[in-house]
Amino acid sequence: MSDVFENISLSSDTYQCRGCGAALKYKPGTTLLHCDYCGTDTPIDVKIVDEVEELDFEQYVQTEEILNTKATKVISCRKCGAESTFDESMKSVECPYCCTPLIEADAHEERLIQPSYLLPFKISDNEIQVHMLTWLSKRWFAPNKLKTRALHSNRQQGVYIPCWTYDAQTNTDYAGQRGDNYTVTVGSGKNRRTETRTRWSSRSGHISLFFDDVMVPASKIITTQVMTEISNWDTMNMVEADNRFLSGFITEKYNINMQTGFTSAKSIMESDIQYAIRQDIGGDKQRINSFKTRFSSIKFKLILLPVYMSSYTYNNKLYHFFVNGRTGRVTGDRPYSVAKITLAILTGLILLGLSIWLINKYG
Ligand SMILES: [Zn+2]
Numbered sequence: 001m002s003d004v005f006e007n008i009s010l011s012s013d014t015y016q017c018r019g020c021g022a023a024l025k026y027k028p029g030t031t032l033l034h035c036d037y038c039g040t041d042t043p044i045d046v047k048i049v050d051e052v053e054e055l056d057f058e059q060y061v062q063t064e065e066i067l068n069t070k071a072t073k074v075i076s077c078r079k080c081g082a083e084s085t086f087d088e089s090m091k092s093v094e095c096p097y098c099c100t101p102l103i104e105a106d107a108h109e110e111r112l113i114q115p116s117y118l119l120p121f122k123i124s125d126n127e128i129q130v131h132m133l134t135w136l137s138k139r140w141f142a143p144n145k146l147k148t149r150a151l152h153s154n155r156q157q158g159v160y161i162p163c164w165t166y167d168a169q170t171n172t173d174y175a176g177q178r179g180d181n182y183t184v185t186v187g188s189g190k191n192r193r194t195e196t197r198t199r200w201s202s203r204s205g206h207i208s209l210f211f212d213d214v215m216v217p218a219s220k221i222i223t224t225q226v227m228t229e230i231s232n233w234d235t236m237n238m239v240e241a242d243n244r245f246l247s248g249f250i251t252e253k254y255n256i257n258m259q260t261g262f263t264s265a266k267s268i269m270e271s272d273i274q275y276a277i278r279q280d281i282g283g284d285k286q287r288i289n290s291f292k293t294r295f296s297s298i299k300f301k302l303i304l305l306p307v308y309m310s311s312y313t314y315n316n317k318l319y320h321f322f323v324n325g326r327t328g329r330v331t332g333d334r335p336y337s338v339a340k341i342t343l344a345i346l347t348g349l350i351l352l353g354l355s356i357w358l359i360n361k362y363g
């Protein structure tokens with residue numbers, strides 16, 4: 001396997017050990033770069049974030065130019081197409097999603113928007129085993145074999161996941177209807193009863209809402225649902241993106257561009273706007289006939305969030321674990337044990353049968 005990645009510098013930012021010259025790796029939970037060979041630690045001078053800087057959306061769309069871009073060497077996975085970057089401190093790297101070896105021949109150079117901020121990995125890959133095992137032990141339906149396999153799996157890879165965040169001022173005009181309930185008495189004699197009816201009246205109005213940091217994951221390998229399942233993200237602890245924090249980790253390339261990301265952000269904002277319209281209309285029921293939103297002062301930024309991924313095959317199928325690199329929160333897809341489920345159903349049926357029998361006998 002001569003073309004498998006070895007000792008090839010991918011990122012221009014590789015940090016060398018002062019002691020022995022080996023490539024350094026970021027040590028999770030610290031502000032240190034660590035040398036695996038001689039043990040030397042080198043401190044990273046962290047830039048404190050005083051004020052979060054964001055980029056102007058309109059300006060970027062009009063000029064298609066942004067100051068914060070850089071030619072970056074990207075490697076695509078031959079099997080799943082996931083694109084990522086990593087540095088010299090990593091050797092024989094596998095695709096974090098499908099475990100296919102990443103090959104130098106599949107590298108190309110691209111001009112990419114650089115991340116502005118990131119959350120560094122806080123927990124180490126030794127610690128995530130504990131989190132994964134706790135998570136699995138609560139999943140009673142998982143096959144036992146899987147539990148042991150997950151524990152002994154050493155295919156854990158820390159991946160920085162790209163996310164767009166958007167700010168926007170929104171102004172919305174709407175037209176709708178407000179429904180107020182009232183009760184009437186109908187029928188007579190035995191059929192006399194009260195019924196609830198709704199009186200509808202037209203309403204229109206204006207809603208002004210500001211959105212701050214609406215997050216849109218831009219990953220190909222991790223779905224938005226998974227990112228939500230392993231949240232929260234302590235974004236208040238973000239640091240300025242410094243490539244030293246990326247040493248020894250894979251960084252996924254953003255898979256959706258900034259404009260497409262904004263389309264998703266808009267629909268997130270619009271569902272909040274609709275909620276606000278309903279609040280504004282008031283009454284017992286609301287109908288929204290139409291609304292038109294103007295988005296202004298749109299700002300965006302690219303951030304990186306730390307996720308450990310672990311892949312394993314079980315009965316020839318590929319499964320994944322995802323662990324929040326800050327909190328240890330786990331999610332994943334897992335096979336179900338047919339034997340355990342059958343047993344549970346049978347037990348349920350027996351108990352049901354028993355209770356019916358008891359009710360008939362003594363009830
Ligand atoms: Zn060293």
Ligand SMILES: [Zn+2]
Nearest residue numbers: 077080095098
């Ligand atoms: Zn892949």
